[in-house]
Amino acid sequence: MRPSGWLDERIDLRGLRRALLDREVPDRLTWWHTLGSATLTLFLVQIVTGAVLATFYSPSPDHAYDSIVFVERTVRAGSLVRGMHRWAASFMVVLTLAHMVRVFSMGAYKYPREINWLLGVGLFLVVMAFGFTGYLLPWDQKAYWATQVGTNMAGTTPIVGAFLVDLLRGGAQLGAATLSRFYALHVLWLPLFLGTMVIVHLALVVRQGIAPRTNALEDGAPRRTSDPEYAQYYQRAYAATKRSGVRFWPDIIAKDAIVGAGVVVAIVLLALTFGAGLEAPADPTDTSYVPRPEWYFLPFFQLLKLFPGSMESTIAIGVPLFLVIALVGLPFFDRRSQRSLRHRPLALGSMIVALGGSGFLLGAAIREDLQLARPEPSGAVLTSVQRAGRAQFAQQQCGSCHKVRGEGGEDGPDLTEIGVHRSAAWLHSYLEQPKRFHPDADMPSFGPPVLSHQEIEEIAQYLTTLRGPPGVELKPDIHDTFPEVPKVSK
Numbered sequence: 001m002r003p004s005g006w007l008d009e010r011i012d013l014r015g016l017r018r019a020l021l022d023r024e025v026p027d028r029l030t031w032w033h034t035l036g037s038a039t040l041t042l043f044l045v046q047i048v049t050g051a052v053l054a055t056f057y058s059p060s061p062d063h064a065y066d067s068i069v070f071v072e073r074t075v076r077a078g079s080l081v082r083g084m085h086r087w088a089a090s091f092m093v094v095l096t097l098a099h100m101v102r103v104f105s106m107g108a109y110k111y112p113r114e115i116n117w118l119l120g121v122g123l124f125l126v127v128m129a130f131g132f133t134g135y136l137l138p139w140d141q142k143a144y145w146a147t148q149v150g151t152n153m154a155g156t157t158p159i160v161g162a163f164l165v166d167l168l169r170g171g172a173q174l175g176a177a178t179l180s181r182f183y184a185l186h187v188l189w190l191p192l193f194l195g196t197m198v199i200v201h202l203a204l205v206v207r208q209g210i211a212p213r214t215n216a217l218e219d220g221a222p223r224r225t226s227d228p229e230y231a232q233y234y235q236r237a238y239a240a241t242k243r244s245g246v247r248f249w250p251d252i253i254a255k256d257a258i259v260g261a262g263v264v265v266a267i268v269l270l271a272l273t274f275g276a277g278l279e280a281p282a283d284p285t286d287t288s289y290v291p292r293p294e295w296y297f298l299p300f301f302q303l304l305k306l307f308p309g310s311m312e313s314t315i316a317i318g319v320p321l322f323l324v325i326a327l328v329g330l331p332f333f334d335r336r337s338q339r340s341l342r343h344r345p346l347a348l349g350s351m352i353v354a355l356g357g358s359g360f361l362l363g364a365a366i367r368e369d370l371q372l373a374r375p376e377p378s379g380a381v382l383t384s385v386q387r388a389g390r391a392q393f394a395q396q397q398c399g400s401c402h403k404v405r406g407e408g409g410e411d412g413p414d415l416t417e418i419g420v421h422r423s424a425a426w427l428h429s430y431l432e433q434p435k436r437f438h439p440d441a442d443m444p445s446f447g448p449p450v451l452s453h454q455e456i457e458e459i460a461q462y463l464t465t466l467r468g469p470p471g472v473e474l475k476p477d478i479h480d481t482f483p484e485v486p487k488v489s490k
């Protein structure tokens with residue numbers, strides 16, 4: 001007896017094959033329909049590369065960083081594997097989002113796929129949680145400080161804030177307990193959630209069939225999916241799409257395989273070219289380090305910067321909460337039977353605002369990052385505080401009135417050599433309130449509420465680095481004069 005016959009008799013392989021592969025699938029599916037399976041491919045890449053990394057990784061502050069260095073330098077193909085894991089993580093976020101946009105724009109979250117949409121939203125959140133927990137594991141500066149900011153933000157949640165921080169960090173401080181927690185979440189809890197949810201998600205896709213192109217479910221449809229006759233209409237219309245349809249195997253699988261293979265090749269190339277990066281080991285005492293989150297959290301951080309400090313925590317909690325509620329509520333609020341975006345102006349509008357807005361914020365964040373990293377013409381290496389000051393200098397448009405090395409406005413004095421003559425302390429009090437120095441100074445005051453004391457200090461620190469035209473570095477020759485403190489009459 002052939003081995004397949006032997007197996008078939010026991011576990012009905014043929015039946016399984018019929019259910020999974022010999023399915024009829026609606027005709028004219030698009031390439032956009034491959035995004036979900038491409039995401040699944042990446043999940044498999046993450047399981048394999050993650051298992052390899054876990055073999056060498058040591059989740060303790062004393063050894064985590066060294067174990068990553070060991071993977072990068074000593075383990076054969078270790079840096080490729082780690083690079084793939086990092087890049088596949090980014091791609092997974094992008095593809096999950098793209099898949100959601102596809103489902104949204106084809107109205108595929110509508111009857112009867114509401115439950116699968118909810119699972120999809122859950123999967124997206126779990127993917128983000130993977131990114132957040134994975135970011136800490138290398139225990140370098142970037143990892144430590146970004147997680148510090150992230151867990152601090154959870155602390156601003158009303159009522160449960162302190163509890164959340166404690167839960168995430170495993171204590172008041174970010175340390176060994178935090179690393180153990182994040183590691184356990186990253187390699188045990190989250191894979192368990194994601195794996196289970198993916199299986200249910202796919203089982204529902206097999207059971208309900210792939211959503212067809214939109215017009216197949218629009219002609220002659222009842223107005224709302226909640227109308228009593230809609231279920232019957234749907235059954236008939238969906239069956240019709242399958243009559244002219246194709247087979248899942250091999251027609252659909254072929255497309256999926258092409259896209260999946262393309263994505264894996266892209267990840268290998270990116271991993272070989274750029275690797276995963278590793279900064280200096282985490283230094284909890286270096287408070288001047290400017291934390292940068294992983295890029296897919298950047299639009300959110302950029303949004304926070306647009307609001308004054310007092311509103312920041314409201315926005316930090318409010319915006320994600322609103323998005324999750326909107327996504328979860330979507331299939332229950334939107335019961336109109338139209339599926340094509342052409343007939344859903346509100347859906348089209350919200351999609352453009354959400355995607356355009358995030359894209360714009362991401363662009364702004366990246367531009368700021370590049371500005372921060374730009375080298376000084378003098379060749380001076382700036383500390384992170386000085387770089388932050390340089391960014392503020394640009395943001396406050398100091399250059400519209402002041403020249404620095406030949407560039408800028410004429411209204412104020414040239415600042416090219418300001419660092420030679422003035423100390424940081426003098427600059428700080430001057431920027432805070434120029435009128436205290438010269439009652440008729442035309443220089444605007446930058447003291448609170450315009451800028452915080454920290455931001456003023458950053459600018460002051462930056463100004464002290466301006467020591468002459470390009471290529472010249474003059475020695476400081478400070479002659480500060482502070483305004484007289486008004487005498488207090490007795």
Ligand code: HEC
Pocket residue numbers: 393396397398399400401402411412413418422427430431434437438440441442443444446459463
């Ligand atoms: C609207 C034009 C204007 C803008 C904008 C402006 N300044 Fe000024 N700034 C002036 C003028 C005018 C003076 C000279 C005032 C005086 O007579 O004391 C001055 C003076 C200064 C001085 C003192 C120089 C010295 O040696 O006495 C510093 C430092 C300075 N500005 C830095 C800044 C920085 C940093 C910013 C951005 C945060 C900025 N300025 C924005 C117009 C401007």
